[in-house]
Amino acid sequence: MNANKKTPFGLIVLFLILLLLGINSGEVAVVLNKATKICLSCMGLG
Amino acid sequence: MPKLHGARLMLTLRRWIQTLATFLSNAYWLFPFNRNIYQGNLKSICVPGLNCYSCPAATGACPLGALQNFMASLRPGIKADQHHFGLYVIGFLGLTGSLVGRMPCAWVCPFGFFQELMNKIPSPKFEIPKFATYVKYIFLALFIFILPFLVVDEFGYGITWFCQFVCPAGTLEAGIPMLVLKPELKGLIGLLFYNKLVILIVFLGWMVVSRRPFCRVACPLGAIYSLFNKHSVFRMSHDTEKCTRCQSCYQNCPMGVKIYEGANQHDCIRCLKCMQESCKFDAISYEMDGPDMATGKDRKASL
Numbered sequence A: 001m002n003a004n005k006k007t008p009f010g011l012i013v014l015f016l017i018l019l020l021l022g023i024n025s026g027e028v029a030v031v032l033n034k035a036t037k038i039c040l041s042c043m044g045l046g
Numbered sequence B: 001m002p003k004l005h006g007a008r009l010m011l012t013l014r015r016w017i018q019t020l021a022t023f024l025s026n027a028y029w030l031f032p033f034n035r036n037i038y039q040g041n042l043k044s045i046c047v048p049g050l051n052c053y054s055c056p057a058a059t060g061a062c063p064l065g066a067l068q069n070f071m072a073s074l075r076p077g078i079k080a081d082q083h084h085f086g087l088y089v090i091g092f093l094g095l096t097g098s099l100v101g102r103m104p105c106a107w108v109c110p111f112g113f114f115q116e117l118m119n120k121i122p123s124p125k126f127e128i129p130k131f132a133t134y135v136k137y138i139f140l141a142l143f144i145f146i147l148p149f150l151v152v153d154e155f156g157y158g159i160t161w162f163c164q165f166v167c168p169a170g171t172l173e174a175g176i177p178m179l180v181l182k183p184e185l186k187g188l189i190g191l192l193f194y195n196k197l198v199i200l201i202v203f204l205g206w207m208v209v210s211r212r213p214f215c216r217v218a219c220p221l222g223a224i225y226s227l228f229n230k231h232s233v234f235r236m237s238h239d240t241e242k243c244t245r246c247q248s249c250y251q252n253c254p255m256g257v258k259i260y261e262g263a264n265q266h267d268c269i270r271c272l273k274c275m276q277e278s279c280k281f282d283a284i285s286y287e288m289d290g291p292d293m294a295t296g297k298d299r300k301a302s303l
Helices: A003-024 A027-033 B001-026 B063-072 B074-079 B087-100 B103-107 B112-120 B132-148 B159-164 B167-183 B182-190 B191-209 B213-218 B220-226 B248-252 B273-278 B298-303
Strands: B234-238 B283-290
Touching: A003 B087, A003 B182, A003 B283, A027 B087, A027 B167, B001 B087, B001 B103, B001 B112, B063 B087, B063 B132, B063 B159, B063 B220, B074 B103, B074 B159, B087 B103, B087 B220, B087 B283, B103 B182, B103 B220, B103 B283, B132 B159, B132 B213, B159 B167, B159 B191, B167 B191, B213 B273, B248 B273, B273 B283
Parallel strands: none
Antiparallel strands: B234 B283
């Protein structure tokens, strides 16, 4: 397998690890907490 | 004839997927009755396109909004021994980018879809200068990472700079509908809102006369995905020997990409219009992890 073919798979493994680390450290709940509240700043109101 | 038929099929398929993705990202239709946003568990999942999570109908989380929130609360989080670096969002975006590069922009981004529809309004059309397409990387670095992390209040919290000062999708999908749903919010309208309204109006006009201006000039999400375009599993391929530089691909491209100047440029969103609708010389194909999967003959035969 040449370097060009390896790169995407290396990236996939790297970001999959980051994703799992994020999930493991409770970041899913943090995202849920923010996303379920009305974000006034997103609307330009706060 | 087979190629024409295939082109129409591909266009129809993409439109259906774009429509479906827009409805799935905004599938909470109870908001007119309870006058609130969706607050269920699906909101913990990031959507791959730009879709404000304060949109009353939104069912998922905007990855850009989530990422800015992580950056904005990084310092107090570390002090409180809560190490949330936004790896969940970075991992999700990186994984998507590694697989398909900027493809979500063409197939599942509701705001990209909206821009394509706006550009169908008959008007004189203008091209966006190439240097302007690099401005999105400034937005990405400054408004998503640097400013939310560095500019903080006395408690160490930053703000979501892109959402607050720029994002026209937030104004269109959340700001205006929420003001209709919750008239009591009208008291909060100030300079900030008018600033965002002007940005929205500028982009709305620009969408009519130029192809996907927000995606090309200002979208930090597209900027993130574009970093993977050259190294994703799914890539575009261009045969310089077959290409006659007729520019048909460029004229048809929703992003104004000249693929004959290099496949997998940062603005290529892999909509496949160039391959299916434009090129008569089979100079454009796609590849997955190296070998060509759909070069001229095979593609024609399969359609």
